[in-house]
Amino acid sequence: MANKLKTKAPPAPSPDELKADKEVEVTVKEVVKDERTTKIAGAISLLVAAFLFIAFTSYCFTWQQDQDKVFRFTDIFKIDNNNAVSNLLGVLGAYIAHVFIRNGFGLASYLFCTFFFVLGANLLFDKKIFSIVRNLRYLITGLLVLSVSFSFFFQHTAFSFGGAAGELMEAWLVKWIGSVGTAALLLLAVLAYVIWRFNPVFKMPVLPVFKSPSSSKQVPATGDGLGMEDMEEEDEPSMALYNREEPEEEEDDDINSPGNKLKNDGKNVMVIMPKTVPLQVNPMNDFSLTEKDIPADEAPVPPPSMPDEPLTEKAALFIQQPRTRKPVAPVNMELEINAGKPDEDVPSEIFIPPAETPVAAKDYKAQGDYEPTLDLRDYKYPSIDLLETHGSEKIVHDPAELETHKNQIIETLKNYDIAIQRIAATVGPTVTLYEIVPAPGVRISRIKNLEDDIALSLAALGIRIIAPIPGKGTIGIEVPNVRKTVVSMKTLLASDKFQNNTFSLPIAIGKKIDNENFIVDLASMPHLLMAGATGQGKSVGINALLVSLLYKKHPSQLKLVLVDPKKVELSLYRVIEKHFLAKLPGEDEPIITDTKKVINSLNALCIEMDNRYDLLKEAGCRNIKEYNEKFVKRRLNPQKGHQFLPFIVLVIDEFADLIMTAGKEIELPIARLAQLARAVGIHLIIATQRPSVNIITGTIKANFPARIAFKVSSKIDSRTILDAGGAEQLIGKGDMLVSYNGEITRLQCAFVDTPEVDRIVEFIGYQASLPEQYYLPLFEDDKEPDHKNFDGEDRDPLFEEAAKLIVANQIGSTSLIQRKMKLGYNRAGRLMDQLEAAGIVGKNLGSKARDVLVKSDTELQEILDMF
Numbered sequence: 086m087a088n089k090l091k092t093k094a095p096p097a098p099s100p101d102e103l104k105a106d107k108e109v110e111v112t113v114k115e116v117v118k119d120e121r122t123t124k125i126a127g128a129i130s131l132l133v134a135a136f137l138f139i140a141f142t143s144y145c146f147t148w149q150q151d152q153d154k155v156f157r158f159t160d161i162f163k164i165d166n167n168n169a170v171s172n173l174l175g176v177l178g179a180y181i182a183h184v185f186i187r188n189g190f191g192l193a194s195y196l197f198c199t200f201f202f203v204l205g206a207n208l209l210f211d212k213k214i215f216s217i218v219r220n221l222r223y224l225i226t227g228l229l230v231l232s233v234s235f236s237f238f239f240q241h242t243a244f245s246f247g248g249a250a251g252e253l254m255e256a257w258l259v260k261w262i263g264s265v266g267t268a269a270l271l272l273l274a275v276l277a278y279v280i281w282r283f284n285p286v287f288k289m290p291v292l293p294v295f296k297s298p299s300s301s302k303q304v305p306a307t308g309d310g311l312g313m314e315d316m317e318e319e320d321e322p323s324m325a326l327y328n329r330e331e332p333e334e335e336e337d338d339d340i341n342s343p344g345n346k347l348k349n350d351g352k353n354v355m356v357i358m359p360k361t362v363p364l365q366v367n368p369m370n371d372f373s374l375t376e377k378d379i380p381a382d383e384a385p386v387p388p389p390s391m392p393d394e395p396l397t398e399k400a401a402l403f404i405q406q407p408r409t410r411k412p413v414a415p416v417n418m419e420l421e422i423n424a425g426k427p428d429e430d431v432p433s434e435i436f437i438p439p440a441e442t443p444v445a446a447k448d449y450k451a452q453g454d455y456e457p458t459l460d461l462r463d464y465k466y467p468s469i470d471l472l473e474t475h476g477s478e479k480i481v482h483d484p485a486e487l488e489t490h491k492n493q494i495i496e497t498l499k500n501y502d503i504a505i506q507r508i509a510a511t512v513g514p515t516v517t518l519y520e521i522v523p524a525p526g527v528r529i530s531r532i533k534n535l536e537d538d539i540a541l542s543l544a545a546l547g548i549r550i551i552a553p554i555p556g557k558g559t560i561g562i563e564v565p566n567v568r569k570t571v572v573s574m575k576t577l578l579a580s581d582k583f584q585n586n587t588f589s590l591p592i593a594i595g596k597k598i599d600n601e602n603f604i605v606d607l608a609s610m611p612h613l614l615m616a617g618a619t620g621q622g623k624s625v626g627i628n629a630l631l632v633s634l635l636y637k638k639h640p641s642q643l644k645l646v647l648v649d650p651k652k653v654e655l656s657l658y659r660v661i662e663k664h665f666l667a668k669l670p671g672e673d674e675p676i677i678t679d680t681k682k683v684i685n686s687l688n689a690l691c692i693e694m695d696n697r698y699d700l701l702k703e704a705g706c707r708n709i710k711e712y713n714e715k716f717v718k719r720r721l722n723p724q725k726g727h728q729f730l731p732f733i734v735l736v737i738d739e740f741a742d743l744i745m746t747a748g749k750e751i752e753l754p755i756a757r758l759a760q761l762a763r764a765v766g767i768h769l770i771i772a773t774q775r776p777s778v779n780i781i782t783g784t785i786k787a788n789f790p791a792r793i794a795f796k797v798s799s800k801i802d803s804r805t806i807l808d809a810g811g812a813e814q815l816i817g818k819g820d821m822l823v824s825y826n827g828e829i830t831r832l833q834c835a836f837v838d839t840p841e842v843d844r845i846v847e848f849i850g851y852q853a854s855l856p857e858q859y860y861l862p863l864f865e866d867d868k869e870p871d872h873k874n875f876d877g878e879d880r881d882p883l884f885e886e887a888a889k890l891i892v893a894n895q896i897g898s899t900s901l902i903q904r905k906m907k908l909g910y911n912r913a914g915r916l917m918d919q920l921e922a923a924g925i926v927g928k929n930l931g932s933k934a935r936d937v938l939v940k941s942d943t944e945l946q947e948i949l950d951m952f
C-alpha cells in the first residue's frame with residue numbers, strides 16, 4: 086500500500102514551472118501603498134526627529150568648538166584628530182545643526198523636530214494621532230515669527246539665536262518699519278496668538294449712563310458664540326472634515342484596483358455591476374464592477390433599497406458611499422434665537438419683589454422675557470476642540486471583500502434553490518449591509534431560516550439577517566467589515582444635525598450603517614434602557630450620551646442625577662457638581678454610590694416629580710415645555726413658588742447591582758418615574774450588564790420603550806432587552822442595536838475616550854457656577870424612626886436664619902424665605918420641611934401659609950439650642 090502511494094505521488098515540478106510560479110508582479114505603486122512601507126517611513130521620520138533634536142541640543146553647547154570645522158566643510162572629511170568635531174552626532178550632526186540653526190532659522194529650527202515627530206507617529210501607528218496640517222501651520226508660522234523675534238531681541242550675541250534667515254527678515258523689517266515698528270509687530274503676533282488660543286474676556290466697565298437693554302449681548306446658547314474661540318471652533322470642525330476628505334482621495338487608489346472600477350473623488354458614487362447574468366445560469370462569475378456617478382450635493386445618497394423598476398433577471402451590486410457632509414455651519418443658532426430680546430440683561434433676581442405684597446402678573450410681563458441662562462451669563466459651552474478624532478474615520482471599501490461576500494451569499498442561497506434578482510451593499514463603519522431582492526415566489530421566511538447556513542458559509546461572526554427590512558420588502562444580511570472604522574464623538578457633535586436641531590435633550594448616539602448620524606431627542610424617547618455584556622461599550626455609550634447633553638445644555642437647563650454603584654465609572658463627572666449635578670440636601674458626595682442613598686434619591690425624585698406636577702397643575706400646563714414657556718413669558722408668578730424648571734436626567738450605570746440588593750425598593754420608584762416623569766422633564770437612562778428577566782422586570786420594560794443593546798451573551802438576553810434576537814450576534818466595541826419607535830436599528834456607537842471626558846468636565850468645572858446647587862427635595866424615610874429628629878449635620882446651614890425669619894414674621898410661607906433670604910424654591914421648600922420637622926411650623930396647608938407654632942424668640946432659642 087505504502088509503495089503504491091509512493092509511486093502515485095505527483096512528479097516533482099520542473100525548474101521552469103517553479104520559476105513561473107515565483108513570478109509575482111509587484112509594482113512600485115503597490116510597494117509605496119503597502120502599510121509596511123508607511124510604518125518604515127514613520128520609523129525613519131521619528132529617527133530624524135530624534136537625530137535633529139540631539140544634534141541641535143548638542144550644537145547649542147559645542148557650536149564654538151565646531152564652527153570653524155563646519156565652515157571648512159570639505160576638510161572635516163579628512164580623518165585627522167585635529168578635525169574631530171565635538172557634536173554628539175559627529176560630523177553630520179555638527180553640519181546639519183549648523184545649516185539649520187546658523188544658516189537657517191536659529192532656535193526656531195527645533196520646530197522641525199516636532200514636525201518630524203508628528204509625521205512619524207502618524208505614519209507608524211497608521212492613525213491620525215496629531216493633525217499634520219495643524220503642525221505644518223505651526224511650523225511655518227513658528228519659523229517666521231520665532232526666528233525674527235530671536236534675531237530682534239538677541240541682536241548682539243555671538244550665538245545666532247534667530248539664524249541667518251531670521252536675521253535677514255529682521256533686517257528687512259527694521260529697514261521698512263523701524264525698530265519700534267518691528268517690536269510692535271512681534272508683540273502683535275504674540276498677542277494675536279494668545280487671543281486666538283485662550284480667548285481672554287476683555288470687559289469694558291459699563292457705566293450706567295451707557296447701559297441700555299439692547300447694548301447687552303446674549304450669552305451664546307450653544308457654546309459657539311462670536312469670540313475668537315468660536316472662530317477656532319468653526320475652523321476646527323471644518324479642518325476635521327477636510328482631513329477626512331483627504332484620505333478619501335487616497336481611497337480611489339484602493340478601489341481602483343484592476344477589475345474593479347470604483348471611483349471615489351469625494352462625491353457620492355454609486356457603483357453598479359451591470360454585467361449581470363440570469364442567476365439560474367451562473368450568478369457567481371459574471372459580476373463586474375462599473376461606476377456610475379450620482380450627484381454629489383447634499384441630496385440623499387442612493388438608497389440601498391431597490392428602485393421601482395420592472396424586475397429583470399439582472400443582478401447588480403450597489404455600494405453606497407458615506408454621505409458627504411458640508412463643512413460645519415457656524416454653530417451659533419441658539420445664540421441667534423435668544424439674541425435681541427428686550428431686557429435680556431434683566432437679572433433673575435428681578436423676580437423677587439421688594440414688598441411682601443403679591444405682585445400683579447402684568448408687572449412681570451412688563452419686564453420682558455425671562456432668560457434662565459442669564460443666571461450664569463458668562464458660562465462657556467465646551468468647544469468641539471476638546472474632543473479628538475479617532476483614526477481616519479474613512480470607511481474602508483475593500484472591493485475584493487465585497488465581491489467575495491456577495492458571491493458567497495448568492496452561492497449559499499443558490500444551494501437552497503433561492504434565486505435572487507438584485508443585491509446591493511451599503512458599507513457602514515462596522516458592518517456592510519447586503520440587501521437582496523429575491524426572485525418572485527421566494528418566501529422570505531425561507532431565507533430567514535437559512536441564517537445559520539449563511540453565517541457558516543461566510544465564516545464570519547456577527548451575521549444578522551433582517552427578513553424583510555421593515556418597509557422595504559427586501560432582505561438584509563449584515564456582515565462585519567474586516568477593517569472597522571471608529572466613529573468619533575467629535576464628528577457627530579460637529580454635524581449639522583447636532584448643532585442645528587431643536588431637540589430639548591439632544592443625544593448623539595452613533596452612526597447607522599448608511600453613515601447617517603443617529604441623533605435623537607432623549608425627551609421624546611423618553612427613557613432609555615441599555616444593556617450589554619461587560620466590555621462591549623456600555624460605559625463609552627453612557628459617556629457619549631452625557632457628553633452630548635453637556636455640549637448643548639446650559640447649567641440652568643439641565644441637572645443630572647448620577648448613580649454609580651461601581652463607584653468608578655461616573656466619578657469623573659464630580660468636577661461639574663456645582664454646574665450640572667443635583668443631589669440630596671446634606672449630601673457631600675455628588676455621585677450616588679450607596680444603595681440606601683440611591684433609594685432616597687429615587688424617592689426624592691418622585692417627590693420632585695409630584696411637586697412639579699403641582700406646579701404644572703397650578704399653571705394650567707400639560708408639560709414642562711408649556712410651563713417653561715409660560716414662565717419665560719413671565720406669566721407665572723415666582724412668588725407663588727413658580728420657577729424655571731431644568732430637565733433632570735437620572736443615569737444609573739449598573740442597575741442589576743441595585744435590584745439585587747434592594748429589589749422592590751428600587752424598582753417601584755423607577756417604575757413610577759418611568760411612567761409619569763416624562764411630562765415634568767425627568768428622564769431616565771438605565772444601564773445593566775445583566776439583562777435577565779429578574780433585573781429588567783415586566784414593569785420596568787413596559788415603561789422603557791427605547792432600548793439599546795450592546796453585544797450580549799445569549800439570544801435570551803437579547804430578547805429580554807429588545808424583544809428580539811440579534812444582540813448576541815453583535816461584534817462588540819460599540820456595535821449596538823437600538824430599538825426606538827418600534828424599529829430596530831444597528832449603529833456603531835460614537836467613541837469618546839476618558840481623557841476627552843476629563844477635558845470637557847474640567848473645562849466646565851473651572852468656570853463659575855450657579856449661585857446655588859440644585860437640591861432634590863428632602864425625602865423622609867418612614868421606616869427610619871428618628872426621621873423627625875434630624876440632627877445638626879442634616880440641617881441646612883441657613884436653618885437658623887430661616888427659623889428666626891419665620892418666627893419674627895409669624896408667617897409660615899416658603900415664598901417669604903425665598904424673598905427675604907434670596908433663595909430658590911427648592912431650597913426654601915427644603916428649609917420649610919426642616920422647620921416643620923423641628924416643630925417650628927405646622928403642616929403644609931396647600932396654598933395657605935403654614936401655622937407658626939413657635940410664638941417668641943425665647944421659645945425658638947430653646948429649640949435651636951437643642952440641636
Ligand SMILES: Nc1ncnc2c1ncn2[C@@H]1O[C@H](COP(=O)(O)OP(=O)(O)OP(=O)(O)O)[C@@H](O)[C@H]1O
Nearest residue numbers: 571618619620621622623624625818819834835836
Ligand atoms: N464606540 C466604540 N468604538 C470603538 N471602541 C469602543 C467603543 N466602545 C467601546 N469600545 C472599546 O471597548 C472597550 C470597553 O468599552 P466599555 O468600557 O465601554 O465597556 P463596558 O461595557 O462599559 O464594560 P464594563 O461593563 O466592564 O464597564 C473600550 O475600552 C474601547 O476600547
